[in-house]
Amino acid sequence: MEPNGILIYAELDDNNNLKQVVTELLSKARQLKEKLWNQRVMACLIGPRINYDNIISDLGNYGADEVIVVTDDRLKIYNKEYYAKIFSDIAKKYPPRIILIGATNKGKEIASYCAMEFETGLTADCTNLDIGENHLLLSTRPTFGGQLTADILCSTFPQMATVQQNIFKPEYKEQNPTVNFHWFDLDKIEKKIEVINICKKTASTFDISSSKIIVSGGKGACKDNGFALIHELAHKLKGTVAGSRSAYEAGYITKAQQVGQTGKIVSPKLYIAVGISGANQHIEGIKNSGKIIAINKDKEAPIFKYADIGIVGDLFEIIPELIEKIDKEECNE
């Protein structure tokens, strides 16, 4: 069968809500299909047996022409062996020209398994997607440590790409998708992994991709208890703590809190960069922020080129002043 259409993995979160990255990928796929003779955009939804009516209509409204649903109560807890096998078998059944998957932990597992099954290429962590020469998917991603961007054309099918959340804008246009339910014989899947327990994420590893306010610390804050000030400011602003790779390497934040090319792409309304120089790889992760405030004692620091408000000064003086101002405002309310 000729490869046809664009297939997207409709990932759900732990509460069976649709991940935002899926709506973003669908909206992008709706643009791409115009350059592909209007081939179908398909979303593959895998999960336990629950009512997916709202999710299916969201998938349609964000761009899916067709929703393929596989449900089974054994899919209640994510298991790569089930999910990756089901997704790649569905992909083989249809088979699409293009497969797009969110670059989440689960998405990355499913994408790599699927690429291996098809023996095709996979461009990971793309920062743009388009249709290039010969109607092939043109995937753009940073390379050489973020110093260059590479445009990659994959000539084997399906052409696969993963994309982090917040790269594309979701666009809502009402549309009713066709829905196809598939039954899958899970007993036939040889399972080598048994999930025996799930530990819920703690507040400190809250998903920064969805935070509205982020206070982010860099190497400049990795001394003299600078991160205690960052936590206090984030708490006052009801925001989330994040940081640069230097802060991660110094052990002040977890990998899930690292912002940038090899961390998370964020799009908060407010991003406060404290003691962060503004290396390309960090900027890559904050470009979609609403407003950026930078606090740095070096007036030449590159971060100031990207900041809406730049404060040149020592964070150990500036942040206590900011906290004091917030406290006063709260008292006056």
Ligand SMILES: Cc1cc2nc3c(=O)[nH]c(=O)nc-3n(C[C@H](O)[C@H](O)[C@H](O)COP(=O)(O)OP(=O)(O)OC[C@H]3O[C@@H](n4cnc5c(N)ncnc54)[C@H](O)[C@@H]3O)c2cc1C
């Ligand atoms: C392949 C690759 C991928 C990478 N991925 C990422 C990534 O995802 N995210 C990322 O962040 N980096 C990434 N990096 C690293 C990146 O190149 C920089 O090294 C890193 O971002 C620097 O972190 P920083 O700004 O915290 O530290 P620095 O560059 O050392 O900057 C510290 C800043 O703090 C300021 N400062 C010091 N003391 C104070 C004070 N008291 N008050 C105010 N300001 C002060 C200094 O003036 C300085 O500007 C990557 C690098 C490579 C090669």
